[in-house]
Amino acid sequence: MSSQQLPLLEVPVTALAQAQRYPRLRYMGSKYRLLPTLAKVFEEVGGSTALDPFAGSGVVSYLLKAQGFEVTSRDYLNFPVTLTKAACVNQRQRLSKDEVRSIAEGGNLDGRDFISRTYRGRFFTPEDQLFLDSAWSRIDRLQGEKRDLAIAALVLAAARKQPRGVFTVTGLRYDDGRDSLHKPLNEHFVGCVQAWNDAVFEGQRCQSFRGEAVEATPSTDLVYLDPPYAPPNDDNDYLKRYWFLEGLSDYWEHGTASVMHDTLTRKLPKRPTAFGSKRTIEAALAALFERFSGSTIVLSYGSNAVPSVDTLMAMLRDVKGSAPEIIDLQHRYHFGTHRNAARREATEYVLIAP
Template sequence: MTVSVATSSRDMIEGALARAVQFPRLRYMGSKYKLLPHLARAFADVDGATALDAFAGSGVVSYLLKAQGYQVTSNDFLNFPSAITRATVVNQTVKLTAAEVDTICGEPADDRDFIRRTFDGLYFTAADREFLDSAWSHIDLLKGHKQAIAISALVLAAARKQPRGVFTFTDLRYDDGRRDLHLPLRDHFRERVEDYNRVVFNSGQTCQTRSGDVFDLPAKSYDLVYLDPPYAPPRDDNDYIKRYHFLEGLSVYWRGQKLMENTKTKKLEKKYTPFSYKRTIVDALSRTFEQFKDSTIVLSYSSNAIPDAGTIKDLLGAVKSDIEVREIDHKYSFGTHSTAQRRDVSEYIFIAR
């Protein structure tokens, strides 16, 4: 019989946090690494055992939920978060061996050159681009969780090597001399595999992951639904494809992806989401709350986003009678350009029962 995690003690919360802070850190717009202690307490207050992380992003919150004993379903509309959560949340015991890493880092298994040709002169050195093609020639031969770890490590290696972790520019304007920016991708990959191997653990609970629109999730009742939707910022944008298109393509070797050859960055075609636009986000949030009205909803939201906290509370109030709002001081930036200064904002955690 599944035991509720609502009775988690302080020691259990601290133990889950100790695991979660070891999670390999991907620099990702809206990531909740700094809010993990607040989220852990909110999750421990929910009476239940099954949880959905509907907008998984970097995967760290899905991993925290696993560490707190939940049976986790992780979802994101991009592909690479599903690879990360498959490697760290769904996977309970599998790791990549040193011999397997040596093979991936060794001579190529075939003569593929898609990355070398397509991204010639962009982002990385010729040797790094050659390594990415070669690595994928071996990753294609892996199966299951081993493949997921390898893809996750490759994605994180590419993100760490690229200044600011985003692919909206192709030059070295942000090269500040950090080791990550000059370490060869082959060496990055070896280190990132160690990072992912280190966080594999058996929670004793079956978890799953998927990639798709939140509104296409199969009808299922969860005890807890965590929502961290893309914010509609008052300025700039929240276009994840624009920032992370290379990671998205790399996670599937660009199979099934529409590459925009005429763009300087060789980005992917933008995926529509109603959460990105001021004119559609209120309806999108309302539909999401209605979709999960039978679950306890825990939602993260920023005071710097649209709509405001009062509107969020009203929308939740249409489907829930008990709404708690916890306000946390937080530094956050929506952009990576020179005018997007990190500024003090309030991060809200709504708990709607």
């Protein structure tokens, strides 16, 4: 590898301290552990505007906001957009104790029961499912950032109650004895609201949109790319793992009719994306690099994915005219329970292409 190897770097304490307030969601490929490295990279790259078109858990968008960037976040799923609206777009709104108590304890305002009917006997207790229906009957009466905060807290509560935070199986197959797996969901919700309230701060103006990364407007100083990694022998289908959070984020507004009732988990159908297959991801990445060639590109990628890092460096060199700088560090992924899961121990690369 001919490009310069950069050492691990120290971090601006104030921005990192703020970023570490972001509520932690167990999410495939999440960059919580890479925040110190990314914070220093973003500081050295500089600029005033940033685009995060694969927002995911939202933590990198939040870090960029903490560092003073005007951030535009984007994701092809709805619930990550809601998270970034709650903590990045939102500058000062918080839910009051009375509003939280109303949602957690106030009862069902309109008799809705979609979750209780559709997912009876799946994932959560009848009491928890009644709470989710009831909570949404009240959240539906909120507007703006307070609505985003409440939905973000509901999503986080559901993720923390579900073993491993994924919805690929029912029951407690992965029950490791943690109290959080047995705490009532309304109690989870109250704690999650507090976490999101604590994360709110005023910074530069931010935006968040739902849509494919390639649809984002290429007009920012910095573009951070964290595309789904395409593993050679598995898939990177986020909807397969988090479809319940996706449905919960808008009360199945866009998916009620498409619930797959013939599946054990009553999941939502897969949404095809060019980043979801090793056969199409290289062309998809090439299109992204070309689209954002006028910005400094910072790319996160893993050694357990295709294309290889050497291929990525060559692609960036073709677009930018010079080889990118690269940082590499060991990183363990927390998903994968089958016999091949050892490949989740990987080298994480951060490529910087000015």
